[in-house]
Amino acid sequence: xxxxxxxxxxxxIIVGLATIIFVIxxxxxxxxxxxxxxxxxxxxxxxxxxxxxxxxxxxxxRLIKTSEDGAxxxxxxxxxxxxxxxxxxxxxxxxLFKFFGxxxxxxxxxxxxxxxxxxxxxxxxxxxxxAGPLVVWLFFWKLLNFPLP
Amino acid sequence: xxVVINGLLSxxxxxxxLFITLGVLIGIIVGAIPxxxxxxxIAIAVPLTFTMSPVAAIAFxxxxxxxxxxxxxxxxxxxxxxxxxxxxxxxxxGYPLAKKGKGLKALKMALYSSVxxxxxxxxxxxxxxxxxxxIALKMGPSEIAALLLFxxxxxxxxVGSSVMKGLIAAVLGVFVSTIGVDPEAGTVRMTFxxxxxxxxxxxxxxxxxxxxxxxxxxxxEDYVRGKLDTRTKGLNAFDPDVKKEDRVxxxxxxxxxMRTIIRSSAIGTVIGAIPGLGSVLAGFLxxxxxKRASKNPEEFGKGALDGVAGAEAANSAVVGxxxxxTFALGIPGSLTAAILLGAxxxxxxxxxxxxxxxxxxxxxxxxxxxxxxxxxxLFLGQVGLRFFAMIISLPKQYIHPLIIMLCIVxxxxxxxxxxxxxxxxxxxxxxxxxRKLDFSIVxxxxxxxxxxxxxxxxxQTIFLFGDxxxxxxxxPIAIGFVLLTIYSLYRLGFKPKPKILQEPAE
Numbered sequence: 001x002x003x004x005x006x007x008x009x010x011x012x013i014i015v016g017l018a019t020i021i022f023v024i025x026x027x028x029x030x031x032x033x034x035x036x037x038x039x040x041x042x043x044x045x046x047x048x049x050x051x052x053x054x055x056x057x058x059x060x061x062r063l064i065k066t067s068e069d070g071a072x073x074x075x076x077x078x079x080x081x082x083x084x085x086x087x088x089x090x091x092x093x094x095x096l097f098k099f100f101g102x103x104x105x106x107x108x109x110x111x112x113x114x115x116x117x118x119x120x121x122x123x124x125x126x127x128x129x130x131a132g133p134l135v136v137w138l139f140f141w142k143l144l145n146f147p148l149p
Numbered sequence: 150x151x152v153v154i155n156g157l158l159s160x161x162x163x164x165x166x167l168f169i170t171l172g173v174l175i176g177i178i179v180g181a182i183p184x185x186x187x188x189x190x191i192a193i194a195v196p197l198t199f200t201m202s203p204v205a206a207i208a209f210x211x212x213x214x215x216x217x218x219x220x221x222x223x224x225x226x227x228x229x230x231x232x233x234x235x236x237x238x239x240x241x242x243g244y245p246l247a248k249k250g251k252g253l254k255a256l257k258m259a260l261y262s263s264v265x266x267x268x269x270x271x272x273x274x275x276x277x278x279x280x281x282x283x284i285a286l287k288m289g290p291s292e293i294a295a296l297l298l299f300x301x302x303x304x305x306x307x308v309g310s311s312v313m314k315g316l317i318a319a320v321l322g323v324f325v326s327t328i329g330v331d332p333e334a335g336t337v338r339m340t341f342x343x344x345x346x347x348x349x350x351x352x353x354x355x356x357x358x359x360x361x362x363x364x365x366x367x368x369x370e371d372y373v374r375g376k377l378d379t380r381t382k383g384l385n386a387f388d389p390d391v392k393k394e395d396r397v398x399x400x401x402x403x404x405x406x407m408r409t410i411i412r413s414s415a416i417g418t419v420i421g422a423i424p425g426l427g428s429v430l431a432g433f434l435x436x437x438x439x440k441r442a443s444k445n446p447e448e449f450g451k452g453a454l455d456g457v458a459g460a461e462a463a464n465s466a467v468v469g470x471x472x473x474x475t476f477a478l479g480i481p482g483s484l485t486a487a488i489l490l491g492a493x494x495x496x497x498x499x500x501x502x503x504x505x506x507x508x509x510x511x512x513x514x515x516x517x518x519x520x521x522x523x524x525x526x527l528f529l530g531q532v533g534l535r536f537f538a539m540i541i542s543l544p545k546q547y548i549h550p551l552i553i554m555l556c557i558v559x560x561x562x563x564x565x566x567x568x569x570x571x572x573x574x575x576x577x578x579x580x581x582x583x584r585k586l587d588f589s590i591v592x593x594x595x596x597x598x599x600x601x602x603x604x605x606x607x608x609q610t611i612f613l614f615g616d617x618x619x620x621x622x623x624x625p626i627a628i629g630f631v632l633l634t635i636y637s638l639y640r641l642g643f644k645p646k647p648k649i650l651q652e653p654a655e
Binding site: 001004005008012019023024026027028029030038040041043044047048050051054055057058061074075078079082083086087090091093094097098102105106109110111112113114116117118119124128132133136140144146147148149 | 196197199200313314316317320321323324327331333334336337338339340341366369370372373374545546547549550551553554555557558561562565567570571574577578581582585586587588600604607608611
């Protein structure tokens with residue numbers, strides 16, 4: 001965990017500094033400097049500054065404390081691969097929902113995750129894939145009149 | 150007084166009753182299924198409340214929370230797997246009782262003590278919240294800024310296993326809350342031209358991603374890697390061979406546990422009223438106090454009915470008490486409270502001391518609905534035990550894909566836009582990484598909720614005292630909270646955290 005903490009603290013510092021140097025100045029439009037009160041970018045700068053300072057002290061603490069706890073990294077290669085797969089499926093589902101609507105997107109997402117979880121039997125897959133979205137569609141669209149994607 | 154009575158009475162309508170019943174039913178089901186919890190279900194259910202009245206909506210969501218609190222005990226007792234983290238202490242004696250064939254007795258004791266604890270803390274909430282709000286109304290911007298600073302650091306330092314990581318997560322939450330329109334000048338900040346971001350990031354969308362979808366992704370991964378045993382069969386509490394006296398809690402047994410239940414309810418109420426401590430700690434303290442007070446402490450861990458009563462009364466008493474700082478000060482004491490706070494805003498209510506003045510009748514209507522929810526919980530828990538005991542073993546490969554679909558639908562319904570769905574997915578990935586790296590999601594979300602209030606109070610303080618900062622020394626309450634913040638940081642940051650506090654707050 002020590003090594004992971006060092007990497008994550010370093011990444012937060014880098015992202016934090018990039019936010020302070022590039023993102024906040026580019027993202028906050030200041031028309032005129034008021035005589036009273038604070039500039040609109042004061043609080044974003046303050047909060048991200050505190051994040052960077054705390055991450056730096058956390059990093060220093062982890063660097064000084066040399067003893068390794070022996071625990072494996074919390075996200076190993078398989079974890080990253082899983083995250084990538086899940087992200088691809090979610091993004092795929094997002095576009096299906098966006099361009100083909102709920103009745104195409106929902107069954108696709110359900111089938112994909114059921115397959116990932118090892119379900120190969122046709123009847124359970126079909127039952128869950130048809131029944132789940134149908135109930136949601138009937139409830140929101142037909143009963144409550146809420147538009148679905 | 151009229152406002153209080155009219156408000157309480159306004160809860161007693163058929164529509165409210167139906168929504169409360171539905172909420173409690175959903176709550177018990179999600180609470181009973183290991184891996185799904187109350188805050189997760191509440192976040193996904195918020196869009197369902199759009200067409201409801203404020204009282205019915207909040208009552209429905211609170212009903213889910215109350216039901217989930219009890220539901221957690223079902224799997225804790227029958228599977229030895231707590232359905233929710235707060236039911237961990239319930240497993241200590243609940244499961245041994247089930248192994249002895251007294252599962253039904255344990256489930257019923259859990260139900261009675263849970264409902265008692267919940268009702269106890271609701272009554273305290275009704276009595277205490279308004280006076281608290283009156284005190285809060287006397288606070289100026291400097292006091293509010295100092296109070297929020299204290300609340301933020303205290304919660305961040307308490308939740309999760311690392312104080313520093315909790316604080317980093319909290320300040321990140323504050324930073325993310327600055328996206329949108331600046332409260333003073335009306336300038337847009339970090340929206341980069343996106344109209345969807347001008348009102349800031351939607352809390353519920355974020356909560357669905359961070360709380361629900363990220364947790365489901367982790368469970369899907371554990372399942373794929375074989376870490377999650379989904380084929381666990383619960384113990385059968387309904388075996389016909391079980392003797393009649395082992396199926397019920399007798400009056401004598403209930404009377405015997407009454408002291409424990411009252412003590413634990415008081416412990417849970419106090420813990421719940423302090424933001425950040427949470428129901429897990431309450432459950433442990435309730436259990437511990439029951440064991441210490443018992444004449445037969447050696448029976449604890451082997452199947453003591455008092456152990457179940459102590460843990461359940463305490464963790465359920467947190468539910469109502471958590472809403473004391475939420476309603477009176479606008480400070481959410483837990484994840485659930487943070488989401489409820491978001492739901493209140495969706496329904497046009499502004500949490501904080503003025504809510505009693507501006508929307509008193511609605512608020513007391515919500516309180517009334519909370520009391521009704523306790524009785525509904527008692528009734529449903531009693532008649533539906535067989536059903537709830539059955540659903541704990543539902544296969545994850547059916548449930549999880551359906552929850553993923555519900556997360557997408559929920560995120561869409563909040564803003565009626567696919568942008569919201571994309572945002573929810575982004576936060577799900579972020580939540581997955583935060584959970585794995587042990588950065589507290591609780592601290593992040595609560596800080597996100599408190600961020601705008603803190604910024605506004607700080608801006609006003611600087612406006613008032615910017616020219617003469619020495620005048621701040623004449624603000625004893627503000628100074629007191631700043632000193633408390635420094636002390637709690639010192640106490641929690643430099644001394645080892647007790648193991649009991651290293652459990653997640655929700």
